[in-house]
Amino acid sequence: MASGKAIDNVYRVTPPSAAKKLRELNYCAHIVHSHIAHFYALAAPDFVVGPTASSKERNILGVIQKVGTEAGLKVINARAAAQRVQQILGGRATHPVSNIPGGVSRRPTKEEADEIKKISKDSVAFAEWSLQLFDTVVLKNKSYVETILSDTYTIETKYMGLVDEKNRLNFYDGVVRVVDEKGKEIVKFAPSDYLSHIAEHTEPWTYIKFPYLKKYGWKGLTLGEDSGIYRAAPLARFNVSDSLATPKAQEHFIRFFETLGGKPVHNTLANHWARLIELLYAAERMVELSNDNEILSDNIRTIPTETPREGVGVVEAPRGTLFHHYKTDTNGIVTDVNLIVATLNNNAAICLSVKKAAQALVHKGKVSEEILNQVEMAFRAYDPCYACSSHSLPGRTPLIINIRNSNGEIIETLTR
């Protein structure tokens, strides 16, 4: 979706309103699918099966065993339905093809639009059911709430996310808003202006870059009000938004901040709760868009007439703000490309979250599998998908913990 918007700008063309609505509808369905997969397959095992359970059970199949096959099927069907919406609107659910410069290549038929309406309504019900489940399993469990609020899983950073003109979260479009550790707005900038605000630092020991706010500069892997390190993804989006644009999600948004001690929330594991509230927001937004008759309009494309040149496109990907920037030759063939991918924004924060969790959980050099998993939980709150954001490299969670004694000698090494 970010590439589609970048290419609109490369060709200097604005899609008609119907095309924008179809794209946002498709994109909200993508958020629904991705958030369901992330929560149920990657986060729920730690909460539903338990953070110290054996790794043989601590997985999506273990979750299904615990909540029952019927509930498991409900999860599977809800995600499948969101994929179906993406297939209708995108041509394919994964790697959609319908975004073209100036609009989309196809509008849904009346029957397809009706199907999307029904799926959207069902998705709202599913999101509410998920929040109910989260309430029962996590929020009503004192020790889980303590874990979420614990210092082990808390770091204070700046936050970044896309908001609309009323400072409300929007996944598809808007301006980038950044707030500080106290929740105060630092800057709001147009996507095309991103190079004035973000730069990337490199280190010889990793393929992954470290984006930071230019205003503060790169001060190393340290936090504090002078640090340029910021976070993106669900928790960050909540911290930069004044409210959510749909009624049911807004109620949960208020409860979220009330429960967790007001804005901004710095508790990394709260990402999971925010993710489920975003699931509800995206589903409600699908209902609004699917009930808009304009999505049946034939006016879905503005044909580009200008010579292509350069463009930036930004969306909120499920795991954070996603920047695409292309320069092309006069044929529209890319000559220069720059991507700042969702999770990449969180690279420095992930390093610091893992460090803090390890320091809090590992005592006297004793590390069990359970402790290792609890350290990994600090990582999983952001993203299971690290290879993507490093653009090319290893498809695994590259976590190695060296346990050292007070002389700095390694006494044990734990690896995934």
Added chain:
Amino acid sequence: MAKPKVAVYWSAACGGCDVKVLDTNEKILDIAAAVDLLFWPIALDFKYKDVEEMADREIDLCIINGGIRNSEQEHIVKLLRRKSKVVAALGACAISGGIPALANLYDAQSILDYVYHKTTSIDNFQGPLPQPEYDAPEGRLTIPKFYDSVFALDQMIDVQYYIPGCPPPPSLIVKALTAFLQGTLPPPPATVAGEGSVCDECPRERNREAKVKKWKRIAQFTPPADTKKCLLDEGFFCLGPATQAGCEALCIKANIPCEGCMGKPQGVTDRGSKMLSYIASLTDASTEEEAKKILNDVVDQAGLLYRFDLPKSLIGGRRKE
């Protein structure tokens, strides 16, 4: 009888193939019940050491998606090969390199130099490049070595089965797994796909008389929504005739020309040459001069003709300067 043991691995991939395994939806529960899932990094919390501890040939079926781009991936797929009876390549990257392999037009040095020294948001254009071994104050840190080229899986290890697509259609994954469970997989090597080319499952109709005066790109032209009109006849560069069936022509149904993700049809040696002969026969030119002029509109031929299979093409990769 013991359940068959299955492992799933991803190397240089985007995660789309794994999503398609999930997209088998409720069938995944049947599959999970019928097999013992030993390893699946994206979904289950197993570690590399779990694989190392397995006996040789302990895994009955190992499904690998993604191409091979670095030393870690080479190590793990070779390890998995040793631990597995049957290996299946899932998706375009594992089968033929996929989109990441378009980088084979360049070498590792120029890619690393571009990514870490030249992209517009980098703060230090002379900063250090990632080092496979780096001596930090705390000790030696190692990361995988980034190779000069992306390799298809069968350029590294023996592969028995191929399930194509970018991403592969979930129906083909179910078809392959069902055949595996029932013991009805064809003798290897074999591809699990549809019959013929994408044209065979496309709802649009070829007009055998059609000739193309101008090749059009979707950037500046809108393909006809009228599902009767063949996109190639209309002058859109559609790879349908040079692409294996099995995807139900989903992109073309969304009015977008086929990009060829299902790979070349059975019996075709080089898909780019196959496609070019189609294009040549469709182009309405009577002189070489005229043909040249019309074909000037076909830009980025490497990307168009070998988007998913550069390492398996006759041209291979590296641009000769």
